[in-house]
Amino acid sequence: MAEKVLMKGNEALAEAAIMAGCRHYLGYPITPQTEVAAYMAKRMPQIDGVFLQAESEIAAINMVIGVASTGKRVMTSSSSPGIALKSEGLSYLAGCNLPALVVNVQRGGPGLGGIQPSQSDYFQATKSAGHGDFRMLVLAPASVQEMVDMTITGFELADKYRMTSMILADGTMGQMMEPVVLDTKEIKTFDKPWAANGTDGKRPHNIINSLCLEAKELEEWNIERYKMYSEIEENEVRYEEYMMEDAEICIVAFGVAARVSRNAIQAARAKGIKVGMIRPITLWPFPKKPLLAAADKVKAFVSVELSMGQMIEDVELAIRCKKPVLLANRVGGIIPSPEEVLAKIEEADKMGGNN
């Protein structure tokens, strides 16, 4: 068993990227993810890697596109307003079928907002990261260990499906310190015969392109991509169930909200309320099936979020509105307290609907 070390989330994530074989980091400073850039600036030169501070988020994501085009593992990281600037590039990554890892350590918005933790980029990450029809694999870590593990998984899935993986962390995950195991597990790599890395006169030229003026052909491109997305929805859903065996109330929460919810669940259980949690680990693909299955067993759901209620829409869709879904939330950089979540659990418990 590898040794445990105490690390800050942002730094652990950066080291995990290096473990995953990433030797190219392009970024731009923004709180609360700047430690990723600072860590990479220190580490990359030591391992013959590339750290480059771009002139803007837009330039950074386009540098990512350049590296990804050559077939090498590449990442960038930012926080909410910076991710908004990258949205053009995220769309091009999708259009060009390029793999990349993009990290969003979310802060409160909209606009310049604040610098404290938030989950209010859920819509942006899961539904509308840029123009056009496309998806990103969205992973939501709830511990520093998961920052490490999901970074590695993120790179592997990105390469496997030739698309962007996004780590959707909140400021808490980036800033907090926890013991982690930097396990040197076997890292999966993938052949990239499509890469633009020089024909060497031995093959026809490779073209990395998202342009298609033939409507029928462009439609085909989109349909093909969505066939792949269906496959991902079938095979890559990740979630964790907590105390769901006998639960009558189901909390749905990710990231720091899931940690707070665990405390609230324990407090509720002490009061005799049977509550459990389904924690989405992949926000896209969203764990629709386990939620729908839970809808037949519980009398209500509580979506716990650091937003005005974004994931709650996916919960309602997943359970086809079979049961009421309450929202326990704080915004602006405030994390809901276990007491606040408990109060919402008690409210849900008073709702009718015997099973």
Place this chain on the structure above:
Amino acid sequence: MSIVFEKPKALTDAQLHYCPGCTHGIIHRLVAECLEELGVTGKTIGVAPVGCSVFAYNYFNCDMIQAAHGRAPAVATGVKRALPDHVVFTYQGDGDLAAIGTAETVHSAARGENITVIFVNNAIYGMTGGQMAPTSLPGQVTQTSPYGRDVEKVGYPLRVCELLSNVDGAGYLERVAVNNVKNIKNAKKAIMKGFKNQIEGKGFSLIEVLSTCPTNWGMTPERALQWVDEAMIPYYPLGVYKDKYADKEGE
């Protein structure tokens, strides 16, 4: 029968989509000739962003990347940093390089990024049908300056080579034209130098090529070539604006 003239192998057999009289075709050929003569087609990656030349990926026989509007130097930076031993060029128009992509242009020059930028300046947005470009001349009539470019209201054209000549990181800047045989020969020399610089690790090279857009200028191809001499060159004088290594080489 012996072959005395043929298309460079760095160009594909695809038919160009450019309008009659447009000089993009000449510039494509010059770039392709340079790649072939340097023997680097197989280790070259070209980046062509949004604009008339966005379809360049169909024409150059090397690996190609289509980039977003203005972002080619950033994409090329990523490619070059990932593959430092390869040859990387961008092929950009004026709207792309001098308006929406100004930041990427200036900062890739400032970093001394070891890439070759082919900047095609025809003083108008071609692909979208003839709107005012950052390089449209004072008084020039376009779709979005129907009364002529009024510098009091919309400002002055950007002279890119002059602007970048103050950037320490820029290695080699030259403005050429392709409106007559003499100018084409000079353009070839400049483009060749831009690629050689990169191969020798001399950093950022930008060759600005004054080009024509007869369709959107509303001129015959012949008249368009004359307009380059009469209107463009006086505002955009040809010549070398910076050559960091010239003194050291005793040129």
